Structure formats: C-alpha cells, structure tokens
Amino acid sequence: MWPNLPVLNATSTGVQPIASVAAADAALPSAPLHPDVHLFQTNLGPHVFLVNGSQVYGLGESEYARLSAAARQDTRESVERVMKEFGLEAPAFVDDSPLASPPLRAISLAVAQKCNLGCTYCYAQQGDFGGSAKQMPEKQALDAVEHLFAEARAGDRVNLAFLGGEPLLNRLVIRSATERGAQLSEARGIKVDFSITTNGTLLTSEDADFFEQHGFAVSISIDGVGDTHDQQRPFKGGTGSFARIVERLEPLLSRQRRMQVSARVTVTPRNLELPRTLDELLGLGFHSVGFSPMLSAPSGRDEMNQDDLTIMLEQMTVCGQQFERRIVAGERYPFANMVNAMKEIHRGTHRPYPCGAGAGYMGVSADGELSACHRFVNDESGAMGNLASGVDRARQNNWLASRHVHRQEPCRSCWARYLCGGGCHHEVIHRGRPACAYIRGWLHYCLQAYVRLLERRPDYFAQA
Amino acid sequence: MGIDPKNLSAQLQYQARGNPPGAHPESAVGNFFPGLEFNFLSAWRRILVGVELNESSGDVMAVDSDAPPEVEGLVGFQVIAVDVQIVNGEVSGGIPIQVLAHGPGPDDPTKDTIFGQIYLEWGNALASLHHEKGGTGQAVVCLFQHPDTGELRQVPLKVRKLFEPDSVLISRDAVQPGELTQSLCSPWQTDFIGCACYYWAANRPDYVNLWQKKDGSLGDGHNWLNNTRETKLDSASGEYKPFYTLVPGKTLEHADIMRSEDWEKKLRFVIGGKDES
Numbered sequence: 001m002w003p004n005l006p007v008l009n010a011t012s013t014g015v016q017p018i019a020s021v022a023a024a025d026a027a028l029p030s031a032p033l034h035p036d037v038h039l040f041q042t043n044l045g046p047h048v049f050l051v052n053g054s055q056v057y058g059l060g061e062s063e064y065a066r067l068s069a070a071a072r073q074d075t076r077e078s079v080e081r082v083m084k085e086f087g088l089e090a091p092a093f094v095d096d097s098p099l100a101s102p103p104l105r106a107i108s109l110a111v112a113q114k115c116n117l118g119c120t121y122c123y124a125q126q127g128d129f130g131g132s133a134k135q136m137p138e139k140q141a142l143d144a145v146e147h148l149f150a151e152a153r154a155g156d157r158v159n160l161a162f163l164g165g166e167p168l169l170n171r172l173v174i175r176s177a178t179e180r181g182a183q184l185s186e187a188r189g190i191k192v193d194f195s196i197t198t199n200g201t202l203l204t205s206e207d208a209d210f211f212e213q214h215g216f217a218v219s220i221s222i223d224g225v226g227d228t229h230d231q232q233r234p235f236k237g238g239t240g241s242f243a244r245i246v247e248r249l250e251p252l253l254s255r256q257r258r259m260q261v262s263a264r265v266t267v268t269p270r271n272l273e274l275p276r277t278l279d280e281l282l283g284l285g286f287h288s289v290g291f292s293p294m295l296s297a298p299s300g301r302d303e304m305n306q307d308d309l310t311i312m313l314e315q316m317t318v319c320g321q322q323f324e325r326r327i328v329a330g331e332r333y334p335f336a337n338m339v340n341a342m343k344e345i346h347r348g349t350h351r352p353y354p355c356g357a358g359a360g361y362m363g364v365s366a367d368g369e370l371s372a373c374h375r376f377v378n379d380e381s382g383a384m385g386n387l388a389s390g391v392d393r394a395r396q397n398n399w400l401a402s403r404h405v406h407r408q409e410p411c412r413s414c415w416a417r418y419l420c421g422g423g424c425h426h427e428v429i430h431r432g433r434p435a436c437a438y439i440r441g442w443l444h445y446c447l448q449a450y451v452r453l454l455e456r457r458p459d460y461f462a463q464a
Numbered sequence: 465m466g467i468d469p470k471n472l473s474a475q476l477q478y479q480a481r482g483n484p485p486g487a488h489p490e491s492a493v494g495n496f497f498p499g500l501e502f503n504f505l506s507a508w509r510r511i512l513v514g515v516e517l518n519e520s521s522g523d524v525m526a527v528d529s530d531a532p533p534e535v536e537g538l539v540g541f542q543v544i545a546v547d548v549q550i551v552n553g554e555v556s557g558g559i560p561i562q563v564l565a566h567g568p569g570p571d572d573p574t575k576d577t578i579f580g581q582i583y584l585e586w587g588n589a590l591a592s593l594h595h596e597k598g599g600t601g602q603a604v605v606c607l608f609q610h611p612d613t614g615e616l617r618q619v620p621l622k623v624r625k626l627f628e629p630d631s632v633l634i635s636r637d638a639v640q641p642g643e644l645t646q647s648l649c650s651p652w653q654t655d656f657i658g659c660a661c662y663y664w665a666a667n668r669p670d671y672v673n674l675w676q677k678k679d680g681s682l683g684d685g686h687n688w689l690n691n692t693r694e695t696k697l698d699s700a701s702g703e704y705k706p707f708y709t710l711v712p713g714k715t716l717e718h719a720d721i722m723r724s725e726d727w728e729k730k731l732r733f734v735i736g737g738k739d740e741s
Contacts, residue, residue, distance in 0.1 A: 047470070055474035060466015086467055090477050348473020454470055 028437065030444035034071040036079050038415035039064065040444060042451045049447055050083075051415050053093045054348040056447065094352050094418060098400040099359050101393055104151045106159035106361040108374040109144055109177065111136045112169035113366045117199050118236040119221075121268060121297035123426065126236070127165035129365075129378040130298070135170045136366040141177040143387055144364045145184065154189035161195045163363075163374045168202040178214055197221065197264070199233070200245040208251035208259075215258035220249065222263050224271045225280040232268055232302060246284065253285035260287040262336065267312055268294045268302035274315035275322065278335055290336030291316065293438065295424070296431035303431070309438040317445050324449055328456050341446040342453065344419065346461045352405040354421030358384060358396060372399060375426040382425070416440050487645035493652055503647040504661075508586045510638050511594065512606060513622040517543060520655075522561050522583060524608065534619050541608035541617060547593055548607050550618065555607060559589055570709055579710075599625025654718060672734045673706040684708055688734065689715040 029040065038049040046064035048057050059067065063086060070078040083089045113134045115127025127133065145160065152158050160181050162174050178194055185192040195217040211218055222245060223229045230240025252261045263286040265277060274291060281289045293304045293312055304312065319335050326333035343349075353359065358372035365377040368387040376382025384399070385392030405411045405422040410433070414420075420439050422428065453460060469478040485491050486501055494501035505519040514535045516526040522542040527535050548558030562581050569577030597604060603620035626638045634644075650659045659665060673693075674685035678700055686693055686706040692714050695704035709715065721727050733740040 050474070053473045053477055054471070055477055056470040057474055057478075058466070058468035058470055063466045087479060088467070346471050348471050348476075350473070451470065 028441065028444075030437070030440040032410075032414045032416075032440065034076075034079055035413040035415065036076060036083075037067065037071055038444070038447075039068055039071065040447055042448045044451055044455055047447070047451055049415065050088065050090075051418060052090055052350075054345070054350040054418055055088075056345065056348075056450065057088070058451070093350055094406075096404065096406050098397070098404045099353070100397055100400065102359045102400075104148060104360060104362060104391065105157070106161065106356060107144060107148050108161035108163045108361075108363050109136060109141055109167075109173075110164055110363065110365050110374065110377050111141060111162055111167045111173045111177075112165040113377065114169055115164060115166040115199070116169070116201060116236060117166065117233055117241055118238075119199075119233045119266075120299065120301045121232065121266060121294045121303070123296075123298065123375045124165055124377070125298045129165075131378055133165075134366045136173055136364075138173050138176055140364075140366070140368050140387070141173045142180050143368070145177050145180045147387055147390075149181070149184040149188060149190055152188075152190045157191040157193070159193045159195065159361075161197070161374070163197050166199050166202065167196055168198050168207070171207070175210065178210075182214060193217065195219065199241065200249055201235075201241050203248040203252060205251040208255050211252065212255050212257065212259040216260075218252060218256075218259060218261045219264050220245070220261060220286070221266065222281065223265050223268075224273075224277040225284075228271045228273070228277065231270060232266075249284070256287060261285075262287050263289040265289065265291045266294050267291050267304065269304060269308045270302065272308065272311050272315055274312070275318050278319050278322075282334065286334075288334035288336040288339065290340075291319075293435060295435055296427040304434070306434065306437075309435055313438050313441045313445075316442055320445055320449055324453060327453055327460055330457075337442075338446070338449070341443070342450055342461070345446060345450045346454075350418035351421055352418065353400075353403065354405075354423055354425065357425050358382070358399045358403070362391065372425060375424075379426075381429050410436065414440070416443050419443055484646060486648055487642070492645075493648060500649045500652055502644045503649055503653075504644070505586070505650065506643045506646060507626050507634050507639050508590070509643070511586070511590060511598075511624055511626065512543070512546070513624050515621065519586065520583065523611075534617075535621070538608055538617065538619060541610050541615075543606055544609050545607040546590070547597070547604040548618070550605060555616075555618065558605075558607065559593055560584065561586075561589065570707075570711055593623060594626060597623040599623075599629075654721060671708065673738055675705050677701070686739075687715060691716050691720075691730065693739070 033039070036051050038051065040047050040049065044058070046059050046061065048059055048064070048067060049055070050057065067079070067082050067086075070082045073079075080089065113124070113128050113131070113136075115122070115124070118126050148158050148160065160177065162177075164170075167174060174196070181192050181194065184190065194211075194214050196211070197219040198221070200220040200222060221233070222242075223233055226242055227240070229242040229245075233241055235241055249261070252259065263281045263284075265271070265274075265281070267274065271277065278289050278291075291312075293309060294302055295304060297303050316337065320338050323333050323335045323338045355361070355373070357376075361373060362384055363371045363374040363377055363382075364387060365371065369377070370384040370386055370391060371377055371379065372382035372384055382399075383392075384395055401407070403422065403425060405417045408422045408428075411417045411420070411422050414436065416439060420443070423433055423435065423439070467478070469475045479485070486493065489495075492501040503519075508519045509516050509525075511517070514528050514531045515524050515538060517523065518525050522544065524538045524541050524543065527539060542562075544562050545555075545558045545560050548555050550556075562583055565579040565582045566576055567579070569575055593604070601622060603622050605618050605620050608617045608619065609615065624635070624638060626635055627633060628635050647653055651664050664670070670688050671685040672688045675683040677683045677698075683698065683705060684707045687708050687710065690709060693706070694709075694714070696707050697703075698705040716730055720730050724730065
C-alpha cells in the first residue's frame with residue numbers, strides 16, 4: 001500500500017521473535033550507548049542528541065567520529081572532555097531535586113464509575129474500578145471545580161477533564177460542572193480548558209452543541225474501523241460498538257470548530273495495522289489520531305509483549321514516513337504521536353517526569369478521593385488525599401521524589417530519559433517497563449525525521 | 465567546525481566561537497542604543513601598516529606575515545610616539561602616545577604631583593596624523609619601547625587610511641570581521657575618558673551631586689565612582705561641598721564594579737543628579 005521507503009532504523013518488517021531482548025536491543029542504533037548523548041545518522045549527515053537540554057546538533061564527520069569514540073568508552077569524562085572542546089558543555093538543566101508541593105492546575109472528574117462497554121483491557125475494569133458502580137454527586141463535582149479555581153489566580157490557566165468509566169452516563173454533572181467552571185473563569189480571569197474522554201456510544205446532538213460552545217477537547221476511544229474496533233471494545237452484552245459510535249459522532253465531527261474531536265487508539269496485539277487505522281479514522285473526520293500501546297490491563301488481556309511492540313514500532317514508523325511525505329507536500333496530516341514528537345524535539349522539551357500526574361494534575365473519584373491521575377481511582381499506590389482535606393502533601397512530595405526519573409532504573413542511564421520521563425506511572429507500577437526499546441526506537445526515528453523535516457519544511461516548525 | 469545547532473534548545477544554548485555575547489542580537493547592548501556594541505577604538509589597531517596594536521595600551525600584538533625583519537622584532541614592544549624626527553641621532557618632536565600625567569595635586573595645589581603614565585586617546589592624538597598621512601604611502605618614524613627592558617627602537621612605518629576611498633566606511637583592511645564588537649563603546653567598559661564621540665565629554669554623566677556657587681556659577685560635584693563621598697570647605701559659602709577626585713583609593717576600581725558580588729552596594733542610585741538619601 002505504501003511506496004517502498006527505506007526504514008532508517010535497523011528493525012525491518014517481518015522480524016522473527018528474538019530470544020534475548022537485551023541482546024536485540026543492544027544491537028539497535030536506538031540502543032542506549034552513553035547516558036549523556038545519543039548519536040544518529042541521517043541522509044543529511046550524522047547528528048547528536050545531547051540528553052542535557054534535549055539539544056539536537058548536526059556534526060561533521062570528524063566531530064561525529066570523535067564523539068562516537070568517546071561515547072564508547074566506559075566513563076562519562078570521555079564524553080565530557082569532547083563536549084567541552086566542541087563548546088557544547090552546559091550546566092545540567094535537570095538536577096536531582098524533585099518538584100515540591102506544586103500548585104494544582106488540572107483535574108479529571110470520574111463523574112461515572114460505570115460504563116456501558118466491556119473493553120477487554122480497561123484500566124477501570126469495565127468502569128467501576130473493581131468497586132460498586134457509582135456516579136459522582138453534583139455537589140462533589142462542583143466542590144472539585146471550586147477547589148481547582150481556588151488555587152489559581154487571574155492569568156493562570158486550568159484544565160477540567162471528565163473521565164470515568166463512561167462520563168456521559170452522568171451528563172447532568174458534566175453540564176453543571178462545566179457551567180460552574182465557565183462562570184468562575186469569567187469572574188476571576190482564570191482561563192479554563194475543558195476536555196472529555198468518552199467511548200462515543202452515548203453522544204447526542206446536544207452534546208455536540210455543548211462541547212462546541214465550551215471549546216472542549218473531545219477524545220473518542222476508538223481502536224480502528226469495524227471489526228478491528230469491535231473485537232476489543234464491545235458493549236457489555238458482546239455486540240460491537242463501532243457502528244453506533246460512527247452514527248453518534250456525526251454531529252460532533254461536522255460541528256468541530258472551537259471543539260476538537262480526536263481519536264485515541266489503544267493498540268493491542270489484535271489491531272496492529274496502524275497505517276490503515278490512521279487513514280481510516282482521519283477519513284472519518286477526526287481532528288487528529290493518536291496511538292497508545294496497551295501495556296497494563298487489570299485483566300491481563302490484550303497486553304503488548306516484546307514481539308508485538310517490535311511490530312508496533314515498524315507500523316508507527318510507516319505512519320511517520322507518510323507523515324513526512326505529507327508535510328513535505330505542504331499538507332496537514334494529524335498523526336498525533338508524530339505531531340507531538342516534532343513539537344517536543346524542536347523545543348527541546350526535557351523533564352524528569354512523564355506527565356503531570358501527582359504534580360499539577362490529579363484525578364478525583366466519585367467519592368471525592370484524590371489520586372495521582374484518572375487511572376489511580378481506588379488504587380492505593382496513587383492515593384493523594386481527598387477533596388475535603390485537600391492534597392496530602394506528604395504523599396505528594398514522596399511521590400514526586402520517588403518517581404523522579406533520576407531515581408528510576410533503567411531510566412537514569414537512558415538517553416531518552418528526559419523525553420520519555422520514565423513512562424506512564426500506572427503502567428510502570430503495575431507492569432514495569434516492557435516498552436523501553438519501543439520508546440527508544442520511536443524517538444530515534446522521530447529524531448531522524450525531525451532533521452529531515454527541518455531541512456525540507458522549516459516553515460512547519462515556525463509556530464513551535 | 466562541524467557543529468550545527470538544529471533545535472531551539474540547541475540554538476539557545478550554543479555559543480558559536482568568535483561571537484562574543486555582547487554581539488549576540490538578543491544580548492547586545494545595541495538593543496539599548498544602536499552603536500553601543502561597537503568599539504570604534506578597535507579600528508585604530510592597524511593605523512600603522514605592518515603591525516597590529518592594542519588600541520588601549522599601544523602594545524604591538526602581531527605583525528603582518530610579510531613584514532620585514534625590523535618590524536617582525538617589534539612584537540612585545542609598545543609604541544610611545546609616532547612621526548618623530550631624528551636629529552644627530554637624537555629623537556625629538558613627533559606625537560606622543562603615552563604621556564606622563566602630572567600637575568597640581570588635590571591635596572596641595574601648589575605642588576606638582578605625578579599621577580603616572582597615561583595612554584592618550586588616539587581619536588585625539590592621531591587624528592591629524594591620519595588626516596595628513598593616512599593612505600599616502602609616506603612612512604613616518606615611530607618610536608617603540610619594551611616595557612620590561614626599556615629598550616628603544618625606531619622603525620619607519622606607513623600610516624593606514626582607516627576609511628575606504630571617498631567614503632566613511634571603515635576600511636576592510638583596517639578591521640577584521642568580529643573585531644569591532646570584541647569590546648564595547650568605551651563608557652560601557654567603564655572607560656569614560658576614551659569616549660570617542662564626546663558624549664561623555666559633553667555630558668559628563670560621571671559628575672553627581674553638582675552644586676552651584678552663590679554667584680550662580682557651577683561649583684563642583686562628586687565623581688560617581690568616588691567611594692568616600694567626601695566634602696571640602698567652600699570658603700565662599702562656608703559650607704562643606706562635594707568635590708571631584710580621580711585619586712586611586714578614593715574611587716571604585718574596575719574589579720569593584722565588574723567582579724565583586726556586592727557591586728550593588730558599592731554603586732549608589734543617583735536620582736535627579738543626586739545620591740539617593
């Protein structure tokens with residue numbers, strides 16, 4: 001289907017399962033050679049990614065050879081010396097000190113801890129997080145919104161998200177919490193962004209108008225087209241949900257202006273044909289489409305293993321190459337993973353955490369319990385206090401200290417550590433880190449693609 | 465060198481060799497007033513053809529690769545006078561580059577006090593030489609002295625024209641790329657005496673706490689670098705008034721301003737020409 005473009009990292013299609021993961025990983029160009037640098041080749045010459053500050057430099061052949069030789073030695077000093085000579089030394093941008101008591105700026109409300117679908121891999125165990133199905137009372141939601149705005153001042157920006165379970169099972173609370181948020185925003189000069197993650201089966205035309213009015217970022221959990229989606233995201237009775245979703249999506253997709261409706265695809269071993277899924281979903285009219293590997297399911301079902309991740313990397317690379325072609329042609333191609341990667345690499349994003357969980361972002365359960373994020377509802381390992389008495393600062397600061405990427409293995413010596421941040425906390429705590437080679441492989445490809453696109457379409461990056 | 469910063473964090477971090485921070489668009493003092501990031505004094509380095517001088521001290525820093533032996537040997541010497549005459553083996557006349565500063569002292573105006581060797585500002589000292597002899601191919605005899613041994617040498621050198629023909633563009637032969645921004649406009653380097661455009665001389669912003677005499681004429685004021693802010697008796701008014709001094713020990717040194725951590729305590733705010741109280 002796609003023209004034969006060379007895949008510029010070593011993994012090629014149809015790879016056989018390899019017994020020793022470590023050996024396979026070490027042979028890859030994306031493998032971690034030295035904690036401070038990552039060297040990569042492109043058709044525009046050799047480059048280096050300096051881990052400190054996420055800096056990308058083109059190198060001459062002799063500079064590359066010197067840095068490469070230094071990186072192969074066992075010490076950090078060898079690379080430090082060469083960097084100093086090249087004028088590349090810099091103070092550390094990220095040190096060991098964790099964030100401490102950061103202000104709350106984003107919350108997600110689990111307005112419904114129940115769901116009408118029975119997705120195989122659901123982190124919420126098909127909606128109720130293993131407890132009794134419940135709704136968030138309106139008062140609880142409004143208190144949470146007040147709490148969010150209370151910590152902010154005029155000019156600040158806050159984010160209010162609705163999750164679950166399936167949030168649209170508690171439409172009333174979404175409406176009134178949003179309206180309260182809009183009121184407080186207006187009154188206090190605090191900018192608010194609204195978002196919702198939904199399975200899409202319960203959307204109505206009125207929802208479309210409401211979300212459009214408030215400029216929601218709407219994320220639809222959808223795993224492909226037709227059977228590809230249905231086999232892992234059925235209704236609780238077992239029938240497929242795809243047809244219903246498409247029908248219910250129509251008013252949202254056609255009305256999105258302030259609202260943005262994106263597709264979030266959970267990738268399992270059963271829906272690995274990513275280029276097809278990407279184009280089919282874009283064809284439906286989604287504003288963007290993003291892929292996320294299923295790494296940790298409470299049921300253990302449909303989790304990705306090493307071979308699956310290897311295939312996923314190949315598939316993502318094919319999607320990326322299509323992205324490159326389209327951007328070079330001056331077209332829009334909202335493959336979300338790539339759009340984000342290009343933005344972050346161009347800016348030189350570098351951070352010691354994978355996200356704001358437990359820092360500026362908290363999840364609120366139907367009972368008003370606070371947790372590090374929406375996945376940790378009813379999960380002690382991410383508990384952060386409750387709304388009534390506020391964020392438990394001791395727990396929070398302990399979380400932030402222990403989850404800093406400098407304290408993680410094998411992260412602390414990996415070149416990707418400030419782009420990856422250590423991986424999703426929930427996945428890591430419950431399953432560990434099976435996806436490091438995938439992440440490095442993907443970032444390695446993205447670095448190469450970045451160099452190519454910067455050369456061919458510098459205007460693409462002008463907004464970053 | 466093959467190092468090409470590509471993304472934003474690399475571009476922000478990377479300091480390319482040869483461009484001092486003072487010349488970077490984002491940090492140049494020229495953002496405050498265009499031209500402050502240039503030091504025109506740098507154009508005087510090659511006023512004498514064949515040698516490169518330090519524009520502040522007169523040291524011979526380098527010589528041209530095709531310089532004759534008597535010029536080659538000048539590295540390490542200082543030019544102390546140009547266009548001198550040799551009469552019966554004796555050196556006389558010419559334009560001094562260094563002079564011995566002496567005169568009435570601040571403590572006893574009746575005594576001749578020696579303040580030390582000072583280097584003349586070349587925009588004054590060499591202007592007529594440049595005007596008359598620059599670019600003419602005529603050589604003038606220049607006197608050099610070694611600062612350690614005291615040895616004197618006389619070498620004839622031609623005077624360069626610092627501007628392109630029929631133009632006020634600074635000559636490409638006189639200044640290499642990057643040289644004009646290697647230092648700043650003089651006052652920005654705390655060299656207030658070297659101000660070649662006379663902004664400093666005309667405005668004397670180094671005077672603070674000015675006072676008027678009873679008859680309305682200008683009294684005196686403190687040197688803004690004065691660290692003691694002493695006053696003296698003004699007989700006409702019977703009051704103690706500020707006076708200007710350059711005496712070392714009573715004024716802040718370069719290191720006080722540029723290198724000490726408490727420079728903000730040492731320099732006072734001056735509002736409306738007067739020290740903050």
